[in-house]
Amino acid sequence: MIPELGHFALSIGLLLAIALAVVPMAGSYSSRPVWMAAGRPLALGIFVFVLIAFACLTTAFVQSDFTVNYVAHNSNSILPVYYKVTAVWGGHEGSILLWLLIQAGWAAAVALFGRQLPEELSARVLSVLGFVLIGFFLFILFTSNPFDRTLPFPPMEGSDLNPLLQDPGMIFHPPLLYMGYVGFSVAFAFAIAALLGGHLDAVWARWVRPWTAVAWGFLTLGIALGSWWAYYELGWGGWWFWDPVENASLMPWLVGTALLHSLAVTEKRGLFKSWTILLAIFAFSLSLLGTFLVRSGVITSVHAFATDPLRGSFILSFLAVVIGLSLLLFAIRAPAVSARSVFSFRSLETFLLGNNIILVLIMGMVLTGTLYPLLADAMNWGKISVGPPFFNLFFVPLTVLLCLLxxxxxxxxxxxxxxxxxxxxxxxxxxxxxxxxxxxxxxxxxxxxxxxxxxxxxxxxxxxxxxxxxxxxxxxxxxxxxxxxxxxxxxxxxxxxxxxxxxxxxxxxxxxxxVEEDLRMGAGDSYQVAGYDFKFDGIRMAQGPNYRAFEGVLHVSKNGDSVAELYPQKRNYLSGGNTMTEAAIDTGLFRDIYVALGEPLDRSNPNGDWAMRLQYKAFVVWIWLGALLMALGGAIAVADKRYRKVKAARSVEVIGNVATA
Structure with missing residues (x-):
């Protein structure tokens, strides 16, 4: 009964989304205040019904209801409860429901915190968000329903959640990443509303900047956490591998960074209006492109969710509609929001424009390297692999130029x-x-x-x-x-x-x-890496809630002083029989000591020699500290009190005219 309630809630949410897309927009063109005001309760209602659906799916996971097909494929009865909850978004259907919940949450936030907006602009922004919601409601109901049943013959036990996802990183990484992805839909909605109304001024930019900064901050945290998760979970000690799905999150971040700077110019000087609109369109479009790459099956990645061509075709069609209609509207209405002004090549405007161009060039390079192998395969040009050498060749000098500017x-x-x-x-x-x-x-x-x-x-x-x-x-x-x-x-x-x-x-x-060393170590062996002495004391057995593991014991010292005891593991999960490597890391502000346990070199004797990877990672934690500082900067910028001031319609008009002049 609970799964049916969740499905029913999604159906009601779709009807409300259709009303949100149509009624406020029609009210804005017919000057009907009641219709325009309907956008706020409709947006809140959508969020409530999607939240009900999400709660129903979570309940099914916690109760191990294997009559639900999605639960049966992504959980089992011995999975710890906290991983049962994160398993809700551990597969394709549940992750789309999480996306829809966050999308509805952003629309509800605009309805609640956007009361200072002019009624006409608010109605159009919410209507555009309603159109986006319709697309994802249709996607989940017709191609990715998480409430499909396994009846009349449900399994007695479910499959296991992917062992890679049985990690605390799974609790935070997808929600943070989706908050960033979906958050750019608000900037997109403001851009489309400005094109429809033909009115874009400094105050419009002041309204959009905090929403964009919040989305950018969440995406920054999501990317950083995903990088850190891959660093410690996958056992190879890296932090970025130019994986297509990693690139899918980097591209909207790059364009979102350019959008933030372009909005600053639009607010301060009333310039770059058309450029700002384009960046807002492309930031959200690249978020949709990332969804397509992850869920279409066109790429093979440890991060990819699904391999159903129907789902990929739906997202690709939705992406084509969003980009096509947005660019068509831009082509028609751009002259209405364009601005002209004179500034010196020594001005701040010039440097910001230069940085924006570089950010877009970097995005174009990443996009080319990510999509070209897919295009080559589709055109029967052969299998082409684009790896780190290509990306680094362009990324490094462009980033250097960006920092200098x-x-x-x-x-x-x-x-x-x-x-x-x-x-x-x-x-x-x-x-x-x-x-x-x-x-x-x-x-x-x-x-x-x-x-x-x-x-x-x-x-x-x-x-x-x-x-x-x-x-x-x-x-x-x-x-x-x-x-x-x-x-x-x-x-x-x-x-x-x-x-x-x-x-x-x-x-x-x-x-x-x-420094990295791959070597063979047996009990009692010692090896030195970057001045640190690693002594292998052998293997012992460890028992987890749903796995057994061979656990290595290593003592790390330097100049005779003890530094750390590390316990890398090779886990075997009881349900699916999957084997996973769990690295052991001693983290410091200036270095990480990283140990990954490989395979036993004599499988008949686990107490014999093992393959071992020992790494000294200099200053690696600074990468994620820097990302935290960037996200903190975005949060502090949003706290600026001028973004919370209520402005009357006359003030909007006056300031807009001054900024344009």
Whole structure:
């Protein structure tokens, strides 16, 4: 009965989504306030019914109701309860329901927190979100229903949740990632509403920026957590492999980053309006493209959910409709929202435009490398593999140029800047970056010119932000008084830039100074890696809630002092018989000690020699610390009080005219 209730709730949600797409939009064109006001209760109602459906599916998992086909394929009775809950989104059908829940949640958030919006704009934004919701309701009800039954012959026991997903990372990674993916639909809805109304000004950008920043922050956290999860769970010690599904999340993040900066220009100067609209369209379209790649079966990846061509065809058709209609509307209505102004090539606008172009170029490179093998296969050109050498060839120099422009542009002024002032502002950050870059490798004991260059780039971004903050407080009565003069969005920007600097340093240092050894070790053997002594004390058996494991015991020391005891595992899951490697990691601020247990070299004697991977990962944690700082910067920017001010319609018009002028 509970699964049927969930299915019924989804059906009601679809009807409400149709009403949300039609009624407020019709009201905005017929000037009927009641119809426009209907958007808010409809959006809230959709969220309630999708939440009911989600609760029903969760209940089925917790109760191990194997009469539900999706539960039978993704859970079993001995799975721990917390993994039964995360198994709700561990497969295709449940992950789409999670997506739909988050999509409905974003629409409800716009309805609740967008009351300061003009009624006409609010109605159109909610209607566009209603159209998006219709697409996902149809997708889940007709191709991916999580409530299908196994009756009349249900299995006595279910299959196991994929062992890769039996990890705490599964609790947080998909919801955070989807919050980012789906969040860009709000910016998309605002963009379409602006095109429909022919009105886009500085206040419009001020409304859109916090929604975009929140979505970008969630996506940043989702990508970072996914990278960290792959790092420690998959047993090979990497953090990014240019996997097609990894790329699918990176592409909307790149365009979303460009969108944030373009919105800043639109708000401050009333410029880049058409560019901002395009970026909003492409950010959400790339999120849909990521969904297609994961669920269509066109790629093989440890991250992919499904291999049903029907589902892939549906998403591809939906993507074509979204992109096609959006670009058609843009082609028709873009002149109504375009803006013209003059600014110097030394201005902040120029540097922001340059960074935007570079971000889009990086996205285009990632898109090409991801889709070209699929196109070649579809056109019978043969099997083509595009790997890290291709991506790194373009990604590294473009990222270097991006960081250089970021550090230069942060000191520029709007409209125009004087060369003498710019050169003075750049001098100290340049000298500080050069000195740190030359001295830091000496402290690490291995001088590497690649490290010198990478450190210079990272420190340049960091030093430029610090120098700009100091310059803004120079003429104040005190340092703290100067700090109080700046808006939260200003500090959010610089914290995000510092986060990028920390992440760049982490990538550079871990790439140059990490050490990896694959070797054979038996009980009592010792080996030294990067000055650390690893002593293998042998294998013991370990018992988990639904697995048994061979567990290695290693003592790590340095210069005779104990550093850590590590216990890598080779797990065998009882239900499906799958074997998984669980790495053991001792994490520090400046290095990780990473051990992965391979295979027994004599399968008849588990107490004999084993294949072992020992790694010293220099500064690798800085990558994720940098991502956390970037997300924190986005959150601080959203806290800026000017985004919470209610503006009357007349104020909107006046400010819009001033910004355009």
């Amino acid at each position: 970021l550090g230069i542009g942060v000191r520029a002024n709007w409209k125009d800047s004087r060369w003498d002032k710019l050169l003075t502002a750049w001098r100290l950050p340049f000298l500080a970056s050069l000195i740190v870059a030359l001295l830091w490798p000496l402290a690490l004991g291995d001088y590497h010119w690649g490290a010198v260059f990478g450190i210079f780039i990272g420190v340049w971004v960091f030093a430029s932000s610090i120098a700009d903050i100091i310059s803004k407080t120079r003429n104040a009565s005190s340092f703290f008084a100067g700090l109080k003069r700046q808006r939260a969005s200003y500090y959010g920007m610089h914290i995000a830039h510092i986060g990028l600097a920390v992440a760049v340093l982490g990538v550079v240092l871990t790439t140059v100074y990490s």
